[in-house]
Amino acid sequence: MxxxxxxxxxxxxxxxxxxxxxxxxxxxxxxxxxxxxxxxxxxxxxxxxxxxxxxxxxxxxxxxxxxxxxxxxxxxxxxxxxxxxxxxxxxxxxxxxxxxxxxxxxxxxxxxxxxxxxxxxxxxxxxxxxxxxxxxxxxxxxxxxxxxxxxxxxxxxxxxxxxxxxxxxxxxxxxxxxxxxxxxxxxxxxxxxxxGGGSGPIALAFMDRVRSEIRASLSEGAPHIEAVAELLRLPRWTLQRRLAEHGYSYSELVEEVRCDLAMAYLAQPQLPLADIASLLGYSEPSAFTRAFCRRYGVPPSRMRAQRAAVS
Incomplete structure (x- = not known):
C-alpha cells in the first residue's frame, strides 16, 4: 500500500x-x-x-x-x-x-x-x-x-x-x-x-480532461480535433488557444497521449505491434513506428526488447 x-x-x-x-x-x-x-x-x-x-x-x-x-x-x-x-x-x-x-x-x-x-x-x-x-x-x-x-x-x-x-x-x-x-x-x-464534497465532482484540470477525451477517441481511429472539441463542449479555436497557453499544439498532445499508452502496451507481450498501432488510432504500423521513434529515439520493437531484458 x-x-x-x-x-x-x-x-x-x-x-x-x-x-x-x-x-x-x-x-x-x-x-x-x-x-x-x-x-x-x-x-x-x-x-x-x-x-x-x-x-x-x-x-x-x-x-x-x-x-x-x-x-x-x-x-x-x-x-x-x-x-x-x-x-x-x-x-x-x-x-x-x-x-x-x-x-x-x-x-x-x-x-x-x-x-x-x-x-x-x-x-x-x-x-x-x-x-x-x-x-x-x-x-x-x-x-x-x-x-x-x-x-x-x-x-x-x-x-x-x-x-x-x-x-x-x-x-x-x-x-x-x-x-x-x-x-x-x-x-x-x-x-x-x-x-464526497457536497457540490459535485472535483474539477478536473483542463489538460487532464483533454488527454482523457483524446484517449477515449483513439478506439475510433485518429482523434480529430473537431470531435474532441465537441466532447469538451468547446469551439475548436478555443481548444487550440487553451492548449497553446499550456505550451502544446493539438497534434503534439495527441502524440504524447499515444506514446504514453504505447509504453504501457509494450509491456504486454501478448500484444503484437500491429495491434498496438491500431489501438492507438494509427492507420498503419509504420506510422506508429515513426511517431514512437520521434519521441523515444528507438523503434517500439527495440524498446520492448530493452524493457524485457531489464525485467
Missing part, C-alpha cells in the same frame, strides 16, 4: 476518500506482485454491494432495480471522483458505462475490471446469481488470458472500446430491490453528498 501512496485505513474504510491515481497504482501493483493479471477481474466478481460503502447501500436501498442503477450512475462520482458513470439506452439495449476522466492515469485495467464486476453484482443481487449481461466492453487491450473474462461475466467480452460497459436487455427494471428501504435512502444520499 505504501508503494501506491495509500495508508491501510484508507482501504479498510469504504467511506474514506482515496486518491484515484494511488488506488489504480495499488491495484496494478497487486496484480504484478501476485502474478495474477486478472486480479481486479476476480476481486470484483466477489465484491458485494455492501462492500462499496455508501454508494452500495444506496443501490441496495433503492426501490427498484432501475432506480438503483440510476442512483449508481448519478452518484458514483461522489464515491469515486474524477470518474464518469452513465446509465442509458442505445440500440435497444441498456448500457451501464464507467470510465476514468483523468488522462494522467494511464494504467487502469485492474480498476475497470473490478468496477464492472461490482456493478454486475448489484444486478445479480436483484435478479439472481445467474444473471449475465449481453456483452461486456473494456477500454484496455485484450489480455492474454481474456477467456477468463467471458467465464467471469458469462458473456462475450470486447476490448479496445471507448469506455468500460455492461450491456444488457431492457427488462425487469421495475423489479423491487430485495433490501429496499425508502426511509433510509434520503439519509444515505445526503451522507454520500457530504462525504
Amino acid at each position: 505504501s508503494r501506491a501512496g495509500l495508508a491501510p485505513q484508507q482501504i479498510e474504510n469504504p467511506c474514506l476518500q482515496v486518491d484515484l491515481g494511488a488506488y489504480c497504482r495499488l491495484m496494478e501493483t497487486a496484480a504484478a506482485q501476485t502474478g495474477n493479471g486478472n486480479f481486479g477481474l476476480w476481486f470484483g466478481q466477489q465484491f458485494e454491494p455492501e462492500q462499496l460503502g455508501l454508494i452500495g447501500r444506496i443501490a441496495l436501498a433503492s426501490p427498484t432495480l432501475g432506480s438503483a442503477l440510476d442512483n449508481l450512475a448519478r452518484l458514483f462520482h461522489l464515491h469515486q471522483q474524477v470518474t464518469e458513470t452513465r446509465f442509458y439506452q442505445a440500440e435497444g439495449l441498456l448500457r451501464l458505462e464507467y470510465r476514468i476522466l483523468d488522462g494522467h492515469i494511464v494504467e487502469r485495467r485492474q480498476d475497470a475490471e473490478l468496477t464492472l464486476g461490482m456493478f454486475a453484482n448489484v444486478l445479480r443481487r436483484c435478479l439472481g446469481r445467474g444473471w449475465a449481461p449481453e456483452r461486456v466492453e473494456f477500454e484496455h487491450p485484450r489480455p492474454g488470458d481474456w477467456r477468463e473474462h467471458e467465464r467471469a461475466f458469462d458473456a462475450p467480452v470486447y476490448f479496445g472500446r471507448r469506455s468500460n460497459a455492461l450491456v444488457f436487455r431492457n427488462r425487469e427494471l421495475q423489479r423491487a430491490m430485495p433490501g429496499r428501504d425508502l426511509a433510509q435512502l434520503p439519509r444515505l444520499c445526503e451522507e454520500l453528498s457530504r462525504v
